[in-house]
Amino acid sequence: MIPVRLDRISKSYGANAPVVHDVDVTIGAGEFFTLLGPSGCGKSTTLRMIAGFVAPSSGRILFDGRDMTAVPPNKRGTGMVFQNYALFPHYDVAQNVAYGLVSRKVAKDERRKRVAAALDAVGLDGYADRRIDQLSGGQQQRVALARALVINPAVLLLDEPLSNLDAKLREEMRTEIRRAQKDAGITSVYVTHDQNEAMAMSDRVAVFDAGKLHQIGTPREVYHRPASAFVARFIGRSNVLPGEVVGREGEQVAVRVSGGKTVLAGHPDDLAVAEGDAVAVSVRPEHLTFTDAGAGTFDAEVRGIEFTGSHCQFDLRAGDLDLAVTAADRVDLPRLGDTVGVRPESGRAWVVRP
Numbered sequence: 001m002i003p004v005r006l007d008r009i010s011k012s013y014g015a016n017a018p019v020v021h022d023v024d025v026t027i028g029a030g031e032f033f034t035l036l037g038p039s040g041c042g043k044s045t046t047l048r049m050i051a052g053f054v055a056p057s058s059g060r061i062l063f064d065g066r067d068m069t070a071v072p073p074n075k076r077g078t079g080m081v082f083q084n085y086a087l088f089p090h091y092d093v094a095q096n097v098a099y100g101l102v103s104r105k106v107a108k109d110e111r112r113k114r115v116a117a118a119l120d121a122v123g124l125d126g127y128a129d130r131r132i133d134q135l136s137g138g139q140q141q142r143v144a145l146a147r148a149l150v151i152n153p154a155v156l157l158l159d160e161p162l163s164n165l166d167a168k169l170r171e172e173m174r175t176e177i178r179r180a181q182k183d184a185g186i187t188s189v190y191v192t193h194d195q196n197e198a199m200a201m202s203d204r205v206a207v208f209d210a211g212k213l214h215q216i217g218t219p220r221e222v223y224h225r226p227a228s229a230f231v232a233r234f235i236g237r238s239n240v241l242p243g244e245v246v247g248r249e250g251e252q253v254a255v256r257v258s259g260g261k262t263v264l265a266g267h268p269d270d271l272a273v274a275e276g277d278a279v280a281v282s283v284r285p286e287h288l289t290f291t292d293a294g295a296g297t298f299d300a301e302v303r304g305i306e307f308t309g310s311h312c313q314f315d316l317r318a319g320d321l322d323l324a325v326t327a328a329d330r331v332d333l334p335r336l337g338d339t340v341g342v343r344p345e346s347g348r349a350w351v352v353r354p
């Protein structure tokens with residue numbers, strides 16, 4: 001197990017603005033680390049720089065302290081799994097998985113053993129002789145994973161490996177990939193635009209937008225303590241309320257939000273907030289509570305209600321603010337057209353960079 005360091009890497013194509021800008025991360029040995037962000041944010045480019053397919057414009061890539069920036073892809077000891085699997089259709093499963101061992105001149109007996117172990121690790125015991133076109137999408141993705149694992153890579157790289165699968169299979173494969181990764185203990189970097197997938201699978205997540213890293217943290221950290229309005233909105237849903245700092249109470253700051261009321265909010269240690277600063281406050285829909293009209297932070301009109309089974313999602317309008325509230329289903333919830341009070345639960349509001 002080795003750590004991977006991205007030492008202030010940037011990538012520009014021609015004279016255009018950088019598509020990856022000054023990214024500085026250390027991925028821990030054995031960690032499952034995810035690059036998450038919307039389409040075009042630079043996450044695949046970052047992964048390709050780790051793999052060696054794309055050279056950084058500046059910065060270095062280090063594996064276990066060793067500078068790999070100039071080392072060609074096939075000498076980096078990485079295993080790669082692609083979105084489109086990239087399997088050889090005219091080879092059978094075993095031949096596909098053995099590919100990296102043949103090119104590394106591993107002896108035939110050893111090869112057979114390692115292919116069997118890799119197929120076993122991904123739950124494809126007994127499929128060695130199948131043709132690729134006789135497999136389902138999920139099985140093909142497992143073959144791709146086995147092919148990456150069989151070479152005992154120092155680093156496993158996965159680029160949106162589940163996006164061609166249907167929703168149910170995607171969830172099953174999340175668990176499978178995660179289990180295979182933990183069993184093998186390989187430092188892994190995973191790329192996805194799907195925040196649920198990132199949250200469910202990762203030890204830590206790096207959230208990107210437009211080539212820049214907004215935040216690195218555990219799924220819990222990025223959910224409960226988003227660094228920016230972008231992260232708050234991209235990870236789950238959030239009410240991001242613009243406001244102004246008007247004071248301080250212990251660890252929290254008092255923020256006057258639109259509508260004139262004051263909300264107490266926590267803030268990241270590295271974010272200096274002083275009286276008079278324009279900030280934004282993020283509150284998750286499940287952390288807004290209904291009160292009687294006039295008794296909350298906001299008075300709001302119920303504009304929409306969506307029943308999801310266990311919960312109800314409310315769309316509210318409070319002055320010029322749209323608010324989303326999620327509440328466990330019960331009989332006394334507000335109804336369409338009602339005017340209600342709404343307030344953030346204590347300790348649940350969080351200051352974010354606007």
Ligand SMILES: Nc1ncnc2c1ncn2[C@@H]1O[C@H](COP(=O)(O)OP(=O)(O)OP(=O)(O)O)[C@@H](O)[C@H]1O
Nearest residue numbers: 013019037038039040041042043044045046191193
């Ligand atoms: N070879 C290239 N030449 C010029 N621009 C490129 C090249 N490769 C990527 N880009 C641009 O770099 C930006 C980031 O691309 P990248 O593929 O890393 O994004 P992404 O976050 O992985 O998006 P997606 O999920 O859509 O693949 C995009 O604007 C893309 O158009």
